Amino acid sequence: MTDKKFLKIHCFQHADFEDLGCIKDWCIQNGHRINYTRFFEDENLPAPEDYDWLIIMGGPMSIFDDENYSWLKAEKAAIKEAIRQNKTVLGICLGSQLIADVLGARVYKNPEKEIGWFNISLTEEGKKEPVFSGMNEKMKVFHWHGDTFELPEGAKNLAFSEACNNQAFLYNRNVLGLQFHFEVTEESLREMLRNGKEELTAGKFIQSESEILTQKESIKSNNTMMFHILNSLASDEGV
Template sequence: MKVHILQHVPFEGPGVIEHWLAERGADIGYSRLYASAALPDPAGVDLVVAMGGPMSVNDEAEFPWLAAEKRFLVQAAAQGVAVLGICLGAQLIASAHGARVSRNAEKEIGWFDIEAVAAPPGTADNACFRFPARTTVLHWHGETFELPAGARRLASSAACANQAFQLGERTIGLQFHLEMTAETLRAIVDNCRDELVPARWIEDEAAILDAAPGHFRSTHALMGEVLDYLSRPPRR
């Protein structure tokens, strides 16, 4: 499996995704867009993973590589490449496919539940990814996305209606973070601590870090299920 990871800042890496890929002997490439805007030919890639970051998808004037990345994500999906977006990555997929990304009513930072959204009646069991009815995940976002045309909403939360979506068979966007490890969680806390201001849907640093060990087993397992789903052969 050839996998390409799009990384937007040094402190938001692939976390447990890298472990999952290493266990399967994947050939992993990186575009570290904060250092170089070089992108591969999507024809040579099986899976693209777009990571998170503190910038907005609307900040193309400040970060001109965002426009090229959006084009790349559309090209990859059009060529049948599996695409996974996490937080900013999910927003980039949505924006690239014509959906609006804007400020959410409230910032959502911390460990909060998401709920699965039922598939439309008559949907085949394997036609879209199915989340658990309710599960606790890590959130760290202030913006949200509208659903691209033709996308299915997969999950929502009390603070943010659109938490996950699937576009076609092989593109999934997650507003939340399943990939975090103790190391990557500490990195985002250290670099984004200024966002931890008291609010209804913002936990403090101690609460976020103290709760993490109790959630990693379930979030890592769910991350693996998403990756298993995306890495299966396309349906005929």
């Protein structure tokens, strides 16, 4: 029997109120080590040899905000290098948009903001992929985004919603972009609401704070799927 491999996971965090959520619980339960670059505090980037996985979180900025966030250019270069070196890379919301951008896909404002609990549907490719095995063809997930992306060349489109054609993609089997927030916890949900209340304006795909909070029972199923995805990515590495 071989010893279990413990991963070195590095997290790019863009805002103090958008953290790893339940991903941190998964790391702790499995003995994996987490290090951070918290761009709102420190812009130091790790060398690729210092981590096995790179996880890129969401944030209120867009990928085009280089003038306001000077670290974005260096972050994009680091993501591109991680992909080049065949690291496992997971991007959530803004993170998925950054991955799409460095892979040469267009990132742009979606016609509608999508904030709240809305269904995603699996594509035919999504139904076949182990990362989403066991998920219903439709599932209510938590969204908070105004931008979206075109599919990077060579990537598989795994999911879509009524508001957004590209909700999840897989590139080279070890680079996964999720536009939505499977990682959300009750605490992180309240933090996002506290820090983003001004975005809860009238819109076809924007729910009110009370609508969002009354559906928080969906957090459990979202976290179950997040754990499944992480286990699937880890099993591909023999972890």
